[in-house]
Amino acid sequence: MTNPEKTSRNPQPGPEQGETHLEVIPLGGMGEIGKNIFAYRYDDEIMVVDGGLAFPDAHQMGIDLIIPRIDYLQQNAALIKGWILTHGHEDHIGGLPYILPRLPRVPVYGAPLTLGLVREKLAEFGVKDGDVDLREVGLNDKVRIGKHFHVEFIRMTHSIPDNAGYILTTPVGRVLHTGDFKLDEHPSDGLLSDLPRIEQAGKDGVLLLISDSTNAERPGRTPSEAEVAKNIEEVIANCRGRVFLTTFASQVNRIQNILHIAHRQGRRVVMEGRSMLKYAQVAQALGHLETPDPFLTNEEVGELQDQQVLYLCTGSQGQPMSVLSRLAFGTHAKIALRRGDSVILSSNPIPGNEEAVNLVINRLYEIGVDVYYPPTYRVHASGHGSQEELATILNLSRPKFFLPWHGEPRHQINHARLAQTLPRPPKRTLIAKNGDVVRLGPDEFKVTGTVPAGAVYVDGLGVGDISDEILLDRVSMSQEGILIMTAVLHPSPHVEIVSRGFVRANRDLDNQIRKVALEAIEGGVREKKRLEDVRDDMYGAVRRFVRKVTGRNPVLIPMIVD
């Protein structure tokens, strides 16, 4: 950890002393979309925000998910005074089952649905209730964390209920963090973003704004969930057979609207897929999901006519084991799609999932079902605000300093540029990275150092036992395959060849490789070289030979059995 200016030698500083500052330390979610986690440090106190996960990209092969490195928090564990959670999406709470058990038990504040989803998740991982200190707050509540952090939750509309931003009041000034948001004027629960509170904060003075950059490249406004619902209802009203609709299970607002649509259209809803059920149950239990009609199971549907059924199912990202993929590929145990059915994808592929989703869509067409998806049908909208909404927040809060957050560099930089076009642009904007220590004072806003930050890979039962080198090996093997040569020296030298993912079994080539390997070994043995050197000779000779005759570079594993 490099944190040269930490203030622990000055235990009770105040702004009036002119030396004091707050450190803002993003450990995830800065310069990327995913695994959001943020630390604030003032003097010898740390407050943490969120603890999300990320999904692997194409080069992170075989990885299940990614959680943020928390070395900084572990090294300063005694200073952590509390934790706040903005909302219940995976990229904000999905890392908590890995993170919380590794740190001291401190109060974790969040709105009811957020905590409901956290509880569900912790239980799944066998973390006991008593091991964590979850504390429910309402979305106007204020809490104090440690001596210095005063947090006021404020409601922001997003694609899940109970979504919060917050105003953090510290000795150096006021920080407004939007959390994830879009400014939805027609939210399904009727609860608007608290713009008046943001405006008031702006009047009182916002030293730093930290705002969601996801859609900073999109002009205009993100469509309201109500508009999406209207478009979905239009599609469903015209469907004569069964309807299968997929969306993220965590889009609880969307799902709420769909339940009302189903009721109005005389369709009973069947939930298919574990995560779909889980989110619905938690939201329902907490009063965040009104079910005009009870859900049916697939078995109970038998009585109904096709046009009386709507399946809500997982698989909006083309995940191979999801309900929609199994339906598309005809491998679902109980349900078979047929001509006359309609499938609605109320979703967009996350970057990296385009091919998988495209495959599903093509299979659905081949089955002969009607398929509805954006942009042809406007049955999806992002949960994140576009440029005009981002501008509204900047204009209302009039921050002195600005930290574009929740975005890749392209999003952060376009958010920064947007801010510069406004009537009262921030005095200074920083494009920060994970691990940057951003020092904030009444007249100070700069990166003063870095702390460890990055990705921990979770694969199978292992957390952190996959390294970047291992991923590089996986990439190499996926591109070129692997060739294993086992040389047995006694009684007389011979070589065994095994390959995977290399080229079609080819006795001629195998024999040639064996011959090349054997010659290298016999030469080495004659010259009485050390075993390691003999092995290296075999490796080099085979590598050159294989490259020459096949144009390829498989991963080569030379073994010698003496």
Next chain:
Amino acid sequence: MTNPEKTSRNPQPGPEQGETHLEVIPLGGMGEIGKNIFAYRYDDEIMVVDGGLAFPDAHQMGIDLIIPRIDYLQQNAALIKGWILTHGHEDHIGGLPYILPRLPRVPVYGAPLTLGLVREKLAEFGVKDGDVDLREVGLNDKVRIGKHFHVEFIRMTHSIPDNAGYILTTPVGRVLHTGDFKLDEHPSDGLLSDLPRIEQAGKDGVLLLISDSTNAERPGRTPSEAEVAKNIEEVIANCRGRVFLTTFASQVNRIQNILHIAHRQGRRVVMEGRSMLKYAQVAQALGHLETPDPFLTNEEVGELQDQQVLYLCTGSQGQPMSVLSRLAFGTHAKIALRRGDSVILSSNPIPGNEEAVNLVINRLYEIGVDVYYPPTYRVHASGHGSQEELATILNLSRPKFFLPWHGEPRHQINHARLAQTLPRPPKRTLIAKNGDVVRLGPDEFKVTGTVPAGAVYVDGLGVGDISDEILLDRVSMSQEGILIMTAVLHPSPHVEIVSRGFVRANRDLDNQIRKVALEAIEGGVREKKRLEDVRDDMYGAVRRFVRKVTGRNPVLIPMIVD
């Protein structure tokens, strides 16, 4: 080959006999975008159209490119009377160096630029001029192939000059094949699509239309190349430093417009990247690329000011070795990007390349250059017509039968639906697959059988030596890694463990695995099992153990050295 109704027993049939039909046999490009190749068969004569390649998707790991299976052509080689080429894009001619040498020498007809690019390509592969019979045609020319195929080339606008569709007149009737097209009203060479000829064909009677489905899901019209050029010029006019622009090297019309823009804006052009140079040289030599100023090399740029230079470079798809990627990652040997430079991506990522392009864009932002790309800037347009253009062709040609082509099922089916909404819809539309034998007669249009069709993988120097099983192995290894156990039986049994891409080196785990393997072997040896059975025991024991303690399923290679 299954082709039960082939007509060779009836060698001279004519339409008046009422028994006659044409077979239309797509061997690539149907139900997919890429590797276009088409066979027509009438009686004992075959005519072939195009011979393209495709690029691998994410699951075709390590593959360089894909060419179509041509078993049908090889099995009926003696019947092939000639070949026609529609245009010079890779997905229409890129497979020819692999395909032509495997078949008898027959006349291959194409427009000058198309043949120029084919020659370049054949030379690269060492195919001698005399081995192929390339015959230049103009885009109004008529050629006869065999006794029965009368081909009339017709000009269609696309993103490359000398682009053709054709009218094929056969004893059973007239086929109109659009080839790739958009209806560009402002083509850079001033040469419009020959709609009057299509209208005349419609009046004379088109039995079958085969039309480009790529953008059948897009409403409206695809923007003209002139509009794209206008937008690019606006961007460049505002750039004060160096400009780096990337597009497909094969977008010769786009490149022509950019050369004119550079001239007007007082910028000299440097071509960077092998394919960029190659296309430009061939097009220039054939009079298809007017260069208002000679190209400069990067060395000659030294004299000029930043705002007098425009680099045209490869890398629009984020390919790791391309010029733009090397610039973005700072690995270009001669050129370093700096603040003040501008990069224009006059391109969209092809599905599957989104992540790679996104990575490049983010790196460019981090360097601090200005980056311009769609949709924020309208500096790119597709080369394929949208719904209104597709409707124009259907309305003008008024086909009796319709075969949506050059598209995945989603595109073919939306093209078919579009046709049904028009005033005079086709009598019948078929959604065909590669290998389908489509039987066409004056009153007949149906799939009557299939012939072999599919993908041949090209990897390194090998063509066809990568099988689907090998690709499956690559996928498995990329997900879980590989674990090799070599058991040596003498003098006393012991086991060596090597892994790649599995988990971080871990002596405990290795020892445990060795122990499990050894126990299995010793058990087998005690029971005097056969060596294969001992090996299977070791495999099974280790598989169960590894799955239990790590939750993973690496590819396991058990070897026994006796």
